Amino acid sequence: MDTTNVVLHTVHQAAEAVAHTAEGSGQGITHMMMLLIIQLAIIIIVAKVGGYLSQRFLKMPSVLGELASGMLIGPYALGSKIVLPDFGPVFTEHAGFAASAELYGIATLASIILLFLAGLETDIAAFLRYSVVGSVVGLGGLLTAFVIGDLTAVLWPGNGIHNFMDPAALFLGVISVATSVGITARILAEKRKMASPEGVTILAGAVFDDVFGIVALAIVMGMAKVSMSGGSVNWGEIGIIAAKAIGFFVLVTALGLAFARKITAAIKQFKSKEIMVAICFGLAMLLAGLAEMAGLAMIIGAYIMGLALSRTDLAHEIEEHLEGVNNILVPIFFCVMGMMVDFAAMKPVLLFGAVYSLLAVVSKVAGCGLPAWAMRFNMRGALRIGLGMLPRGEVALIVAGIGLAAGIIDQGTFGVAIMMTVVTTMLAPPLLVKSFNGESGLRKEMAGSSEDVDSIDLEFPTHDITEFLLGRFVRALRNEEFYVNRLHTEQLTYQVRKDDIMFVMIEDGNKLHINAAEEHQTLVRLMLTEELLSLSDLLDATQKMEDLQTMGSGLLANMFC
Amino acid sequence: MDTTNVVLHTVHQAAEAVAHTAEGSGQGITHMMMLLIIQLAIIIIVAKVGGYLSQRFLKMPSVLGELASGMLIGPYALGSKIVLPDFGPVFTEHAGFAASAELYGIATLASIILLFLAGLETDIAAFLRYSVVGSVVGLGGLLTAFVIGDLTAVLWPGNGIHNFMDPAALFLGVISVATSVGITARILAEKRKMASPEGVTILAGAVFDDVFGIVALAIVMGMAKVSMSGGSVNWGEIGIIAAKAIGFFVLVTALGLAFARKITAAIKQFKSKEIMVAICFGLAMLLAGLAEMAGLAMIIGAYIMGLALSRTDLAHEIEEHLEGVNNILVPIFFCVMGMMVDFAAMKPVLLFGAVYSLLAVVSKVAGCGLPAWAMRFNMRGALRIGLGMLPRGEVALIVAGIGLAAGIIDQGTFGVAIMMTVVTTMLAPPLLVKSFNGESGLRKEMAGSSEDVDSIDLEFPTHDITEFLLGRFVRALRNEEFYVNRLHTEQLTYQVRKDDIMFVMIEDGNKLHINAAEEHQTLVRLMLTEELLSLSDLLDATQKMEDLQTMGSGLLANMFC
Structure with missing residues (x-):
């Protein structure tokens, strides 16, 4: 045993010597890479096990388990206690940030993949087909959630936010906007309700929610960046920013859709599907970078590229080929987001977080449910639709991460955003399942159309x-x-x-x-x-x-x- | 146009402001991430196109095109000229290193995946079955290549290397060791020669080459680290280091193989294949980190974990699930390696590089061919086997990258290693195809055994x-x-x-x-x-x-x- 220690010590000295020859920040790149790989190993194992436990035993989506395992192993919890002999703790703060640049880079890559896939899976035909019901339900939920989210921040006493246009308030608004319909779709599929009027309405509303959510994010990013740079944001300027954000979105999406077939025809020259998929993904990253340079956020560009390619026959090839990447990298993203939750910073804002989360539930149920009720559903149907649109997920987390990284929201507010995501995602499944017991959700006078789903x-x-x-x-x-x-x-x-x-x-x-x-x-x-x-x-x-x-x-x- | 410029400028100011709020190295994490994603976008598109061109038009493996595209866009070539408005050049040196930590992290992750897959694809049964012919051919090529590679560095005048034990010499030896049999296998398959005596011998030799190559790397890493830390390396110490490296390899591999079924049985409790695959990959990264901590290299741990799992029924599940990751990340690795080639630093060592590359050809042809000739092949057959074992690939590149990152070899020597990889990989296919024209490669007295391959x-x-x-x-x-x-x-x-x-x-x-x-x-x-x-x-x-x-x-x- 003694010799082992001696050798370990020698190795350590060797590593130190090696580290010092590299002209890095004092830590050699070799050491940084070793730490990164060990971090990734721990993250992926813990996140996958956490995801499994939450799916299997809590009947909750795996994202909750992945987030929770991140909170557990983050530098603000157990992470600082996982210590390598001679190398120190595995997870530490880096300049006030819970992840090193190299670890955060992999999480960022995962967020690009997530939104690229979300864009690819968007059903534009449904967008056009269900434009009335979808836009009313989607937009209703979006506006209500945004306004309530922002106002909660403004009206809450003692947080120093007094202005609807305050970047932090805008972020708390936009974080609560995007519905993550995955868990709802799974429940609808399990209960064989996907083809029901409520199911179709939820899925149509979710398409609008996705698209408008990205546009809203674009606008808020533009406003926040101007606000951050010290410029005062007046309504005229907001108009310009909004016009630019919407313009960027509409223009690039329209160009993308118009040229999608030409682009894919060119890409298909490469014959090999592996190459086609990789190049499409490269283009998504390129557009992500351009979106960021244009003052928006990277995920907006990734989403638009997905949207543009969604109607081409490459779409499902890409989805299939990226499945493995998705499986490995995306849990890393959720886990890293969990790692960033600083429990000490959250303590003072726990009550605010609870109220914010509760209002995020109310805003979607009312914002989506009321328009549905006004159209052709009874209260039961409207509730089902509102609950279906309730869960927030990856977009809320990504936006919160962007805000934290850019210094727009603080550690406490970031924790509040995670809390809201967890609460809405946990509440939706049991409430949704319960709401689907009982009679038709259509109003009597509307119930003529067949509603029976046969197998x-x-x-x-x-x-x-x-x-x-x-x-x-x-x-x-x-x-x-x-x-x-x-x-x-x-x-x-x-x-x-x-x-x-x-x-x-x-x-x-x-x-x-x-x-x-x-x-x-x-x-x-x-x-x-x-x-x-x-x-x-x-x-x-x-x-x-x-x-x-x-x-x-x-x-x-x-x-x- | 003028307003666009104004807005871009404003956005830039905003980004600057944001950057300064993050307490990073002066550049905000948001900006670093944008740069990373744009780098990845360019890398993946250029690498995939380069790989395609080299496959399609040069009939060469895609790795050559990926390397070449890296050289093209690296900071020492065009890379510094790709400039983003207001953000500066996309590819620059970071503290003397051609890649930022976050980009190098993704390349490192890819190298772990490569060696994990190599381990998974190892055919241990063949290792035991063909132990005589395989070990003689594999070991012959390995020792010859190592000794010649090391001696070339020692005997070459004016490079300051005078000692066989000099870490740089050891690295030049071990870089030339590992055969990359992929291109050979493809040619054998195309020419329907895979089941021929030469084909079987090459594939058996390659298995040994893989395993012994990893052991050799482990020994050299141990020696180099001790050398680097200022310790003088005497033969007794080498014995201890070698025993430790071999001990680590044999012990961990034996434990892995012995418990592989137990480990996979435990992992299979998770039911979902996605989770199983992710956890196995997590374990590979964990063992990689442990190997590095034990004074070896990370890829050794990844390879061993692959080897341990290669006989379980999870092996091909893992391979299939990692295909997408492989497709996206591995070209990034090869491209980043190409980016690190500093042409200016290579000029003084071009002649050395040419001689080193030439000797790397001779050493494998002789080192593998002669033992084959001594066994049951004639000169024709021996040449075929030697040429089949000629190409070097990913392991040579990874080892060179490790040496560069650790400061053991300099930019020029790194370039030489890339040059050798390119030369051997380019020479092998045409020579191999040509050598397979003509008669049987078995000696007359051995030719009794059937050699006809039927379809x-x-x-x-x-x-x-x-x-x-x-x-x-x-x-x-x-x-x-x-x-x-x-x-x-x-x-x-x-x-x-x-x-x-x-x-x-x-x-x-x-x-x-x-x-x-x-x-x-x-x-x-x-x-x-x-x-x-x-x-x-x-x-x-x-x-x-x-x-x-x-x-x-x-x-x-x-x-x-």
């Missing part, structure tokens, strides 16, 4: 045949310009949409369930029949082609000649 | 049926404990091995080619027949199960009731 169930001999058919069916649907979106649920689930047709396909072992509203059953059955017939033809051809058994005997016969 | 060709009605069968066949082979390794070639190619059976499966549109030596044809045909019969049964069952067409009419019938 078509097919069973195949083995799981791989089911998978094979489902794969062929998904491809056939995409060829017919259906929007087919894979949900991140435990079972392989696809949401399919085109015009006002909408259904959900769930693979369940060797079974395949297709849930569709009664009015679309005919169409779904027809398409499925067509696919089954073509599969049957294919199997026939394979059987007969040379007869598989003959092929087998042929193979064997050759053995003896 | 079994099957054709199916559609591409997806071929893929379906191939997928089932691969799974069946893995269940029977065959080692099935997917090669990174343009066509989907699998190398299959168990005991001394070895064959290659190539998917080619709706055709499937299986190349096997004549002596294994019988077995392959039997297994394939079995699989075809079980497929035929499955198709029968699917056809009959309710008859797909009936299922179709059933679906339609339901429409009217």
Whole structure:
């Protein structure tokens, strides 16, 4: 044991010597890299286990567990106590910031990926199709949440914020804006309510919420940056900033959509899908950088590039290829956000955080629910829709992180934002599940339209045949310009949409369930029949082609000649 | 236009203001992150295009194009001329280093992934099976390359290296050690020579080369670190260091292999494959950090963790899930390595570089060829084997990067290492292809054993049926404990091995080619027949199960009731 210590000490001296030859900040790059890799190792293991626990035992989205594990191992909690012999604590503050630049860089990369994928998954057709109901529900929730979030900061006594235009107030407004509909979609899929009127309205509203949320962020970033630079923000100037932000968004998105097919046609020259995907992702990062340079935020550029590519046939290739990156890097992002929660700084603002979180619940339920109620839903339906739009997620966290990094909000306010995200995400699932018990959510006079969701169930001999058919069916649907979106649920689930047709396909072992509203059953059955017939033809051809058994005997016969 | 400038200027001022509030190194974290994302965007696009060009038009591995694009955009070339308005050049030196810590961190992460995957793909069964021929060829090339590489540095006049134990000399030795067999495997697969005696010998030699190369690196890192810390390295001490390095490697690998099944059984409790893969990768990073702390290099730990997991059934899950990460991050690594080449620093060492590269060719051809010749090959066969072992790749680059970051080698020597990698990788393909023209490579007296490689060709009605069968066949082979390794070639190619059976499966549109030596044809045909019969049964069952067409009419019938 003694020699080990001696050697460790020698190694340490060697490392020190090496460190000093590098002309870095006193710590050699080799040492920095070792620390980074050990940090990443701990982060990924703890975050994945935390995510699993919250999914499995709390029936909550994994993001909560990832955040919580970050809080646990952050420099303000256990992190400072994880000490490497001779190297000191693994997680420490770096110039008042909970992560080193190299660790924060990986988290930032993950946030770009997150928003690029969010853009890619946006269903622009639904945006146009459901423009009335979607925009009313989405915009209602957005405006209410923004105003209430901002006003809470202004009216709360003793925090030094007295102005609606104060950058910190603007940030507290915009942080509470973006709904994260993933957990809602999962619950709707599990309860087979995705094709219900409430389900369709929530999903349409979420598309608007996404798009308008990004625009709102663009405006606020512009205002905050001017405010921060000491300029006084008057209404005329706000008009200009808003016009610029909206202009940037609309112009770049329109250009992107207009040239998406040309761009992808050029990218397809590379033949290899790996190269195409990597270049599209490179373009997303490039636009992210441009957006930041234009005074907006990087995630806005990443989202726009995703949006522009969402209608091309590369969209699902990109999604599939980025799945692995998503799986490794995104938990790192959430965990790092958790690490930044400084419990000491939060103590004085706990009450404010509780009120802010509560109002964030109220603002979405009222802001989305009331417009829905005004349209064609009864109170039950309106509540369902409001609760469905309740959870906040990755965008709230990213925006809070941007604010913290830029010094616009302080550690305490950052903690409040995390608290609000956690509260809304935790409250939504149980309330949503409960709200869906009982009668129709449509008003009596509106209830004429069919609301029954029927399930078509097919069973195949083995799981791989089911998978094979489902794969062929998904491809056939995409060829017919259906929007087919894979949900991140435990079972392989696809949401399919085109015009006002909408259904959900769930693979369940060797079974395949297709849930569709009664009015679309005919169409779904027809398409499925067509696919089954073509599969049957294919199997026939394979059987007969040379007869598989003959092929087998042929193979064997050759053995003896 | 004028207002744009004014606004850009205002934004810049705002950014400055923001930057100054962060207590960083004077540049705010927000600005650093923007720069990082723009750097990554440029790197990934340029690297992917470069890789494509080198593959498509030069018929060279993409790594060459990725390296070259890095040289092009590095701070010592065009990089300093890519200037952002108001933000300065995108690529600059950071304290004498061509990459910022946050960019280098991502490259380091990529190098960990590369070596983790290399470990995962190691065929330990082949290691034991071919221990004689493999160890003789692998070890012969390794020792020759190391000694010649080190001596070249010592004997070259005027570089200040006079001692075989000089850390720089040791690094020049170990950099030239590791063969990168990827390009060779591709050529063997294309020329259908993978199952030939030369092919089998090269692939067996490469396994040994990998494992012993990592051990050699461990020893050299230990020696270099002691040397760097001012300690004089005497032979007794070397013995201790070598024993420690080998001890670490053998002990950790043995523990890993012994507990791999227990570890994976524990990890499998998480059910979700995404979580399992992420945790395995986290463990690889953890072991990487431990290896560095123990005075070795991080990639050694990553490789060992891969090796330990290579025999578990998680191995190919991990490979598949990490493909996307590989596709995005690994080109960044190669490009960053290229960026570090300082042309000015290389000028004085160009001649040395040429000689070093040439000797790196000679050392592998002789070091691997001669033992092969002594065993059962004629000169032709020996040359083929030597040329197959010639290319150096990712490990050489990673080791050179470690040496540069630690200050053990200087910019010029780093450039020499890159030059050697490029030269050996470029020379191998044409020479190898040429060498395989002509007669058998076995000596006359040995030529009794069959050497003919036959192709079994099957054709199916559609591409997806071929893929379906191939997928089932691969799974069946893995269940029977065959080692099935997917090669990174343009066509989907699998190398299959168990005991001394070895064959290659190539998917080619709706055709499937299986190349096997004549002596294994019988077995392959039997297994394939079995699989075809079980497929035929499955198709029968699917056809009959309710008859797909009936299922179709059933679906339609339901429409009217």
